[in-house]
Amino acid sequence: MFIIVGIGVAAAQGEIHKVTEGAIKGAEMAVAVALGLIGVMALWLGIMRIAQEAGLVNLLAKAARPLMAKLFPSIPSNHPALGHIIMNLSANILGLGSAATPFGMKAMQEMQKLNGNRPVASEAMCTFLALNTSCLTLVPATIISVRVAANSANPTEIVGPTILATAVGMTVAITADWILRTYYRRRGGF
Amino acid sequence: MLAAFLDPLSRWTVPVLLTIILLVGLMKKVKVYDAFVSGAEEGFSIAVKLIPYLVAMMVAISIFRETGAMAIALGFLEPLTKWLGIPGEILPLAIMRPLSGSGALGVATELIQTHGPDSFIGRLASTMQGTTDTTFFVLTIYFGAVGVSRYRYALFTGLLADITSFLASVYFCHLLFL
Numbered sequence: 288m289f290i291i292v293g294i295g296v297a298a299a300q301g302e303i304h305k306v307t308e309g310a311i312k313g314a315e316m317a318v319a320v321a322l323g324l325i326g327v328m329a330l331w332l333g334i335m336r337i338a339q340e341a342g343l344v345n346l347l348a349k350a351a352r353p354l355m356a357k358l359f360p361s362i363p364s365n366h367p368a369l370g371h372i373i374m375n376l377s378a379n380i381l382g383l384g385s386a387a388t389p390f391g392m393k394a395m396q397e398m399q400k401l402n403g404n405r406p407v408a409s410e411a412m413c414t415f416l417a418l419n420t421s422c423l424t425l426v427p428a429t430i431i432s433v434r435v436a437a438n439s440a441n442p443t444e445i446v447g448p449t450i451l452a453t454a455v456g457m458t459v460a461i462t463a464d465w466i467l468r469t470y471y472r473r474r475g476g477f
Numbered sequence: 478m479l480a481a482f483l484d485p486l487s488r489w490t491v492p493v494l495l496t497i498i499l500l501v502g503l504m505k506k507v508k509v510y511d512a513f514v515s516g517a518e519e520g521f522s523i524a525v526k527l528i529p530y531l532v533a534m535m536v537a538i539s540i541f542r543e544t545g546a547m548a549i550a551l552g553f554l555e556p557l558t559k560w561l562g563i564p565g566e567i568l569p570l571a572i573m574r575p576l577s578g579s580g581a582l583g584v585a586t587e588l589i590q591t592h593g594p595d596s597f598i599g600r601l602a603s604t605m606q607g608t609t610d611t612t613f614f615v616l617t618i619y620f621g622a623v624g625v626s627r628y629r630y631a632l633f634t635g636l637l638a639d640i641t642s643f644l645a646s647v648y649f650c651h652l653l654f655l
Contacts, residue, residue, distance in 0.1 A: 288537075289537040289538060289540065289541035289546075290536070290537050290540050290541070292541065292546045293537075293540035293541045293542075293543070293544040293546045294540070294544070295546075296544045296545055296546040296549060297544035297545070297546075300544075300545065302544070302545075305543045305544045305545070306540055306543075306544060308543055309536075309539040309540035309541075309542065309543030309544060310536045310539065310540055312539050312543065313532070313535040313536035313537070313538060313539025313540065314532050314535070314536050316535050316539065317528065317531035317532040317534070317535040317536070318528055318531075318532065320531055320535070321524050321525070321527045321528045321531050322524070324524045324527070325520065325521055325524040325525075327520075328520030328521070328523055328524050329516075329517035329518070329520035329521055329524075330517065330520070331520070332516040332517060332519050332520035332523075333512075333513035333514065333515075333516040333517035333520065334494075334495065334498055334513065334516070335516055336512045336513060336515055336516025336517075336519075337498055337499065337502040337507055337509055337512045337513055337516070338498045338501075338502070339512075339516075340502065340505075340507040340508075340512050341498070341501045341502040341504075341505040341507050342501075342505060343497075343498060343501055386491070388618070389520060389523075391615075391619055392523050392618075392619065392622045395619050395620070395622055395623045396622065396623055398623075399623035399624070399625065402625075404624070405625075406624060406625055406626045406627055407625065407627040407629065408620065408625050408627060408628050408629045408631055412619075412620070412625065412631065413628075413629060413630060413631040413634065416615065416616060416619060416631045416634070416635060417631070417634040417635065417638065419610070419615060419619070420609075420610040420612045420615050420616070420634075420635040420638055420639070421609075421610070421635070421638035421639075421642065422610065424607055424608075427603075427606065427607030429582065429606075430582075430585065430603045430606045430607050433582075433585065433586050433589055433594075433603075434589060434594040434599075434603055437589050437590050437593070437594040437599075438594065439594030439595055439599075440594075440595050441595070442594070444600070445600055445603040445604045445607065446607075447649075447653065448600075448604045448646065448649035448650055448652075448653055448654075449603075449604050449607040449608050449646075451645070451649045452604060452608045452642050452645035452646040452648075452649050453607075453608050453642060453645075455641060455642065455645035456608065456609065456638045456639070456641045456642030456645060457638070459637060459638055459641040460634055460635070460637065460638035460641075463633075463634045463637050463638070464630075464634050467630040467633070467634065468630075471629065471630065
């Protein structure tokens with residue numbers, strides 16, 4: 288949809304070459320992003336494997352079972368997916384974006400096993416992503432450093448409204464996910 | 478006061494986490510090095526598997542932006558946001574935020590530097606940057622990593638959360654900073 292609108296606009300303005308430029312730029316950026324992820328992914332998934340073999344992931348899953356059972360009724364308790372979900376959300380809350388991604392990938396892989404490797408998203412995946420994209424950040428470290436660099440008188444004053452606004456967003460996301468899940472179930476199948 | 482507590486928290490988390498995992502691993506007699514290498518190998522293959530999905534998404538977004546279609550979309554939204562009391566300067570950030578993390582950070586940094594970090598726009602931009610996530614990016618790589626191509630309602634929920642967080646940021650900034 289984005290592509291068609293973009294091409295339409297470029298054609299209307301007689302600047303069709305911008306479509307080509309945009310496409311090539313986007314493709315190059317995508318590979319750069321993916322390659323940039325390799326190092327961090329390898330680091331954290333390596334660490335996670337140690338944690339998993341030491342039984343830490345299962346321990347975490349057990350500890351958060353009551354809350355997780357409410358949010359993810361379709362995942363059996365004690366399933367490793369829950370441990371990875373918690374790791375991902377904790378990393379998000381602590382503002383460790385680069386660590387959150389590999390944990391999230393592991394969580395998705397475990398959920399995909401439960402999903403029977405179908406190409407259609409499962410309910411648990413939708414809930415997980417709703418939580419993930421709306422997730423609370425206690426320390427928005429990057430933006431604070433931008434504010435410090437711009438000589439702000441109080442660089443951390445935005446933490447308060449950030450937490451409040453995220454809480455509202457998260458509530459809406461969880462509610463919307465629940466409503467849609469019920470609706471899709473009633474419609475049957477997918 | 479809050480910041481005095483939160484700042485060390487974010488700096489200590491990773492070192493403490495690494496120490497605990499390694500110590501428990503050693504205590505439980507896990508072959509730490511072997512486990513790390515096999516996990517890390519997986520990280521490499523996941524990152525490579527993401528490339529086709531990322532190319533598809535980022536090409537689409539890049540075309541949308543480069544051709545000026547994004548600017549036109551912004552023009553349509555402006556009367557609405559004016560009515561809601563949202564400064565027009567902030568709109569490009571609101572549109573960019575779910576699409577591209579580095580793009581949004583660039584826009585936010587520019588807004589903060591032009592208008593000053595302690596201006597209303599600077600504060601609102603900072604809040605928005607910390608509040609919402611790059612929904613398209615997260616969905617693409619998370620679903621891409623496991624080969625899911627039908628997202629069902631996940632995109633809708635994510636974007637709804639983004640819009641809500643955006644409006645909530647405006648509301649709370651009005652409340653606290655004006």
